[in-house]
Amino acid sequence: MIDETLHQTVRVDLGERAYDIVIGPGVLAETGTYLATLAPGTRCAVVTDENVAALHLDAVRASLSGAGFEPGTLVLPAGEATKDFGHLRQTVEALLDARLERGDLVVALGGGVIGDLTGFAAAVTRRGMGFVQIPTSLLAQVDSSVGGKTGINAPQGKNLVGAFYQPRIVIADTAVLDTLPVREFRAGYAEVAKYGLINDAPFFSWLEDNLDAITAGGPARTQAIAASCRAKAAIVARDEREAGERALLNLGHTFGHALEGITGYRSDVLVHGEGVAIGLVLAHAFSARMNLCSPDDVKRVTAHLETAGLPTDLTPVRAHVPDADALMDFIAQDKKVSRGALTFILTRGIGEAFIADDVPASEVRAFLQQMLES
Numbered sequence: 343m344i345d346e347t348l349h350q351t352v353r354v355d356l357g358e359r360a361y362d363i364v365i366g367p368g369v370l371a372e373t374g375t376y377l378a379t380l381a382p383g384t385r386c387a388v389v390t391d392e393n394v395a396a397l398h399l400d401a402v403r404a405s406l407s408g409a410g411f412e413p414g415t416l417v418l419p420a421g422e423a424t425k426d427f428g429h430l431r432q433t434v435e436a437l438l439d440a441r442l443e444r445g446d447l448v449v450a451l452g453g454g455v456i457g458d459l460t461g462f463a464a465a466v467t468r469r470g471m472g473f474v475q476i477p478t479s480l481l482a483q484v485d486s487s488v489g490g491k492t493g494i495n496a497p498q499g500k501n502l503v504g505a506f507y508q509p510r511i512v513i514a515d516t517a518v519l520d521t522l523p524v525r526e527f528r529a530g531y532a533e534v535a536k537y538g539l540i541n542d543a544p545f546f547s548w549l550e551d552n553l554d555a556i557t558a559g560g561p562a563r564t565q566a567i568a569a570s571c572r573a574k575a576a577i578v579a580r581d582e583r584e585a586g587e588r589a590l591l592n593l594g595h596t597f598g599h600a601l602e603g604i605t606g607y608r609s610d611v612l613v614h615g616e617g618v619a620i621g622l623v624l625a626h627a628f629s630a631r632m633n634l635c636s637p638d639d640v641k642r643v644t645a646h647l648e649t650a651g652l653p654t655d656l657t658p659v660r661a662h663v664p665d666a667d668a669l670m671d672f673i674a675q676d677k678k679v680s681r682g683a684l685t686f687i688l689t690r691g692i693g694e695a696f697i698a699d700d701v702p703a704s705e706v707r708a709f710l711q712q713m714l715e716s
């Protein structure tokens with residue numbers, strides 16, 4: 343039985359594509375009930391990775407069987423390199439081979455890699471099958487499972503192939519985070535901090551005061567996850583396809599994605615949340631260089647992310663970066679580029695991020711050169 347006092351539901355208000363994010367310890371065991379209620383009489387398949395399969399697949403299968411499903415499963419290698427064309431093809435072919443129909447459910451059980459890849463496979467198979475997110479990493483629970491960005495990486499850049507495709511429900515069991523490696527918990531925390539830095543200075547202060555409790559688990563962790571989901575759901579509901587405001591969720595990502603790209607998506611070198619942590623510091627430092635925010639803001643962001651155990655400078659990637667131009671090549675492929683001009687998410691201070699069109703590439707290049715030399 344799930345304890346209702348520890349659970350929260352956040353609605354993503356998208357009209358006919360609206361859905362719930364159910365958050366709390368133990369909700370994974372209710373997967374079968376949720377799916378049977380959502381789509382009675384359907385079939386389903388679970389896509390996951392090797393790490394998550396070893397720890398949590400049996401519980402999901404048991405719950406689904408209990409509700410009358412006989413789920414097929416596809417277990418993929420863990421890590422960012424799985425978000426590629428080869429594994430997309432493998433996933434689509436597995437769904438077709440299983441003869442799943444358009445109305446059946448494709449369940450992503452895992453972190454953001456599995457969620458993004460599986461969501462994209464669900465979007466393109468039979469022109470759109472039912473899709474369910476069961477996020478098992480902190481990053482996936484606070485960010486990637488919500489909002490419908492799905493896709494894969496390309497050698498040219500991060501997430502360059504994909505689709506907006508919303509899940510029917512997000513089942514975020516906070517207890518599964520107890521098995522998450524510390525490095526991955528920290529990486530997910532970068533996206534939590536991001537919400538404070540975008541537009542919620544009191545939330546950032548709360549995070550500074552409650553980091554230990556959030557890391558330990560319990561109500562503070564659930565509160566941080568639910569607050570993050572509410573923040574993202576609100577923006578997504580106003581701007582589902584990033585025509586404007588949603589780009590704020592990209593704070594730190596133009597730099598972070600370039601760093602991930604230049605390392606060849608090697609999870610042993612840099613995982614997404616670590617790239618975001620470095621990117622958040624760079625976005626604040628670049629804003630300070632442009633006299634938009636104060637150097638004290640940069641120090642405060644850096645200090646908090648360091649306390650959270652995250653990288654805050656280019657040290658982890660330096661050996662992979664020949665020069666600033668190599669990073670600029672990735673930045674030029676960013677999806678926010680419009681008519682050749684760079685768009686960055688910059689800031690006037692903690693919780694005061696804004697969308698800056700037409701940022702001079704020469705300034706960005708000079709800044710990166712300086713960062714590489716420091």
Ligand SMILES: NC(=O)c1ccc[n+]([C@@H]2O[C@H](COP(=O)([O-])OP(=O)(O)OC[C@H]3O[C@@H](n4cnc5c(N)ncnc54)[C@H](O)[C@@H]3O)[C@@H](O)[C@H]2O)c1
Nearest residue numbers: 393420453454455478479481485486491518521522526614
């Ligand atoms: N779609 C979006 O809006 C969005 C948002 C943010 C990030 N992303 C994407 O998400 C990806 C990063 O996601 P991630 O950080 O979850 O990485 P991930 O999916 O690689 O998961 C991190 C690692 O933790 C393991 N893991 C996951 N849950 C576990 C658990 N409960 N116990 C033990 N091990 C577990 C995984 O096997 C993996 O090794 C990136 O590709 C990023 O681009 C997408």
Ligand SMILES: O=C(O)C(=O)C[C@@H](O)[C@H](O)[C@H](O)COP(=O)(O)O
Nearest residue numbers: 485489491500501588591592595677
């Ligand atoms: O949901 C969004 O919008 C985000 O930007 C969230 C990011 O944390 C996430 O990494 C996203 O995948 C980046 O999107 P992209 O469009 O820059 O690939």
Ligand SMILES: [Zn+2]
Nearest residue numbers: 533595614618
């Ligand atoms: Zn991200």
